[in-house]
Amino acid sequence: MRVLLVEDERPMAVVLRDGLVRHGMVVDEVARLSEAEAALHSDIYDAVVLDRRLPDGDGLSLIKWLRAKGDVVPVLVLTAKGDLIDRVAGLNSGADDYLGKPFAFEELLARLRAILRRPVHMQPDxxxxxxxxxxxxxxxxxxxxxxxxxxxxxxxxxxxxxxxxxxxxxxxxxxxxxxxxxxxxxxxxxxxxxxxxxxxxxxxxxxxxxxxxxxxxxxxxxxx
Missing domain, CATH: 1.10.10.10 (Winged helix-like DNA-binding domain superfamily/Winged helix DNA-binding domain)
Known part of the structure; x- marks a missing residue:
C-alpha cells in the first residue's frame, strides 16, 4: 500500500511516516499543497493522509481538486480544528474521515484501514x-x-x-x-x-x- 502524507510539522510527519512504514506501507512525504498536487499528478496512491493547515493553503482545497477531476482516492484529514463545524466542512469537501489532533497513532491506523475497506475500494481481506x-x-x-x-x-x-x-x-x-x-x-x-x-x-x-x-x-x- 502506498500512502501520500501531507504534513508540514516535521516532528509529526516523522512520527506518522515511521509508524506507517512499520506497518508495511510505502510513504511519500510532502509539506505543501503544491508538492502534494505534483505527487498526485505523477503517482498513484492507495490513500492520502492530509493535514488541514498547510503553509500554502487549506488542505481541503486539495480534496476539492481531487474530486473535481474524478479521483476517489481515500483521504483522511488531520487537523487541530476539532469542532463540529470544521468536521462537517471537511466531510462535505469530499474527505473520507476526519481526525482531530492530538490523537493516538493506533486510531489513525484503524481509521485509515477502515476507509480502505469501504465499498468503492473493496476487495477481499x-x-x-x-x-x-x-x-x-x-x-x-x-x-x-x-x-x-x-x-x-x-x-x-x-x-x-x-x-x-x-x-x-x-x-x-x-x-x-x-x-x-x-x-x-x-x-x-x-x-x-x-x-x-x-x-x-x-x-x-x-x-x-x-x-x-x-x-x-x-x-x-x-x-x-
Missing part, C-alpha cells in the same frame, strides 16, 4: 492462490495455515503481485508499490526482492511461481 493465502489487512502470508515471515519490501512485492494475480504487473507499477520517492534505489533492487520472494515460495512449496519478462514486468500464477 484474504486472497488465496496455490497453498498460500495473503491477508491484506494484517499483511501476513500463510502457507497451509502456517505463518511465513517476510521482510517489509518482500511483503510489498508479494502484495502488489497478489492484487493483480494472473496478470502481468509492469516494473513501473511494482517500483511504485515497493519504493517511496525519497528512497535510494539501486538499479537491481527490485529484481533482488523478486528473487528472494521467488526462492521463499519455492522453498515452502507454495504451489505458485513468479514469471518475468525481462525489462517489462512479472506475473504471479499457480503452478499447474
Amino acid at each position: 484474504v486472497v488465496s492462490l496455490g497453498r498460500m493465502s495473503f491477508d491484506f489487512t494484517h499483511r501476513e502470508v500463510h502457507i497451509d495455515g502456517v505463518h511465513l515471515r517476510m521482510p517489509r519490501r518482500e511483503l510489498l512485492v508479494l502484495e502488489a503481485l497478489m492484487r493483480r494475480m494472473g496478470r502481468m504487473v509492469l516494473r513501473e507499477t511494482l517500483m511504485e508499490a515497493v519504493f517511496g520517492m525519497n528512497d535510494e534505489i539501486e538499479s537491481n533492487a527490485l529484481d533482488t526482492h523478486i528473487s528472494r520472494v521467488r526462492r521463499k515460495l519455492a522453498d515452502t512449496e507454495a504451489g505458485i511461481t513468479i514469471s518475468g519478462i525481462r525489462g517489462v514486468g512479472y506475473l504471479l500464477r499457480e503452478i499447474s
Whole structure:
C-alpha cells in the first residue's frame, strides 16, 4: 500500500511516516499543497493522509481538486480544528474521515484501514492462490495455515503481485508499490526482492511461481 502524507510539522510527519512504514506501507512525504498536487499528478496512491493547515493553503482545497477531476482516492484529514463545524466542512469537501489532533497513532491506523475497506475500494481481506493465502489487512502470508515471515519490501512485492494475480504487473507499477520517492534505489533492487520472494515460495512449496519478462514486468500464477 502506498500512502501520500501531507504534513508540514516535521516532528509529526516523522512520527506518522515511521509508524506507517512499520506497518508495511510505502510513504511519500510532502509539506505543501503544491508538492502534494505534483505527487498526485505523477503517482498513484492507495490513500492520502492530509493535514488541514498547510503553509500554502487549506488542505481541503486539495480534496476539492481531487474530486473535481474524478479521483476517489481515500483521504483522511488531520487537523487541530476539532469542532463540529470544521468536521462537517471537511466531510462535505469530499474527505473520507476526519481526525482531530492530538490523537493516538493506533486510531489513525484503524481509521485509515477502515476507509480502505469501504465499498468503492473493496476487495477481499484474504486472497488465496496455490497453498498460500495473503491477508491484506494484517499483511501476513500463510502457507497451509502456517505463518511465513517476510521482510517489509518482500511483503510489498508479494502484495502488489497478489492484487493483480494472473496478470502481468509492469516494473513501473511494482517500483511504485515497493519504493517511496525519497528512497535510494539501486538499479537491481527490485529484481533482488523478486528473487528472494521467488526462492521463499519455492522453498515452502507454495504451489505458485513468479514469471518475468525481462525489462517489462512479472506475473504471479499457480503452478499447474
